[in-house]
Amino acid sequence: MRVDVFSTKPYDREFLTLLAQGSGLDFRFHEARLSKETVAIAHGAKVVCAFVNDDLGAGVIGSLAAMGVAMIALRCAGYNHVDLIAARDAGIKVARVPAYSPHAVAEHAVALILTLNRKTHRAFNRVREGNFALDGLMGFDMHDKVVGIVGTGLIGRVLARIMSGFGCKVLAFDPQPNAECKSLGVIYVPMDELLKRSNIITLHCPLTPATHHLINDDAIAAMKHGVMLINTSRGAVIDTRAVILGLKSGRIGALGLDVYEEEGDLFFEDLSGSYIPDDIFARLLTFPNVLITGHQGFFTQEALTAIATTTVANVVAFAREGVPMHPVAYPA
Numbered sequence: 001m002r003v004d005v006f007s008t009k010p011y012d013r014e015f016l017t018l019l020a021q022g023s024g025l026d027f028r029f030h031e032a033r034l035s036k037e038t039v040a041i042a043h044g045a046k047v048v049c050a051f052v053n054d055d056l057g058a059g060v061i062g063s064l065a066a067m068g069v070a071m072i073a074l075r076c077a078g079y080n081h082v083d084l085i086a087a088r089d090a091g092i093k094v095a096r097v098p099a100y101s102p103h104a105v106a107e108h109a110v111a112l113i114l115t116l117n118r119k120t121h122r123a124f125n126r127v128r129e130g131n132f133a134l135d136g137l138m139g140f141d142m143h144d145k146v147v148g149i150v151g152t153g154l155i156g157r158v159l160a161r162i163m164s165g166f167g168c169k170v171l172a173f174d175p176q177p178n179a180e181c182k183s184l185g186v187i188y189v190p191m192d193e194l195l196k197r198s199n200i201i202t203l204h205c206p207l208t209p210a211t212h213h214l215i216n217d218d219a220i221a222a223m224k225h226g227v228m229l230i231n232t233s234r235g236a237v238i239d240t241r242a243v244i245l246g247l248k249s250g251r252i253g254a255l256g257l258d259v260y261e262e263e264g265d266l267f268f269e270d271l272s273g274s275y276i277p278d279d280i281f282a283r284l285l286t287f288p289n290v291l292i293t294g295h296q297g298f299f300t301q302e303a304l305t306a307i308a309t310t311t312v313a314n315v316v317a318f319a320r321e322g323v324p325m326h327p328v329a330y331p332a
């Protein structure tokens, strides 16, 4: 069965090729992002394999169906970018990778927290220039600090465990509290209390209508002065304009982002020889207390192995039984 992979990076090719050995699947790799302009490349494919910033709107899905594509294999967990009604109407099955490594993302959030706190990114450059002065590098003990975790699902839970190990007091907000966190000593509180009491606030909830711009002017006004804010979930959970105002006023003392509202135009591409077309993003980069990574939370060997393994299993199950292993349910 032919599987056309869009938005291919060298690591996608490496892991999928390795883990598809013996599966009998015929993977064809394309660097192009899936869009109305590139969809014709998939002519002859039965399955299209796509990532977070590929266009899976009704137009592209209609073209895929017309070409005989019967399945979309997402190599990510989120499917908010897929027009599921169009897929349903076209009879195209959609599959995803529901969980690959919560450790990868939780540990990346810890990397952002520790870097912003102890300013190792600045120390690295200083020492290389022979500047051993410590001014501006002062941090704080993590021990006894209050960490507020918004969303204690797979990732938030791992982070709660790590933060407990640092001796932090962990508060959490989640409409569905879980017993494992409670047994760790995590205290569930209402969102406004979490905002008020936390020294570090870290976001691990999905992007839904309820969490869109959850961190807005009002939420920031409720936070402690100098709070550290971390977002590795989805960019639009925070209102970037409000966060910039918070950084300017000093209410937000440090900001760590692995995701950005408009990341589709920037992330996963090398723009170093060009320019940053997004002025709001460019403004964020001017703050010394802002650290941004380009959606790399998932980027570990273990997570890529799990993504490729599940993607191959999804397609193999579809080839054998007509149903992928982890289907995305169509809307009712």
Ligand code: NAI
Pocket: 077, 078, 099, 102, 105, 150, 151, 152, 153, 154, 155, 156, 173, 174, 175, 176, 204, 205, 206, 207, 208, 210, 211, 232, 233, 234, 258, 259, 295, 296, 297, 298, 299
């Ligand atoms: P999960 O589904 O296991 O957990 C999400 C948790 O958020 C659930 O416990 C849910 O009850 C809670 N939640 C839902 N609405 C909420 C609200 N309004 N306020 C607070 N909590 C709420 O998801 P998982 O695997 O822990 O991932 C969390 C998010 O991390 C994903 O939705 C995704 O956006 C992001 N992610 C980022 C990656 C990266 O590379 N940076 C990679 C993978 C996921």
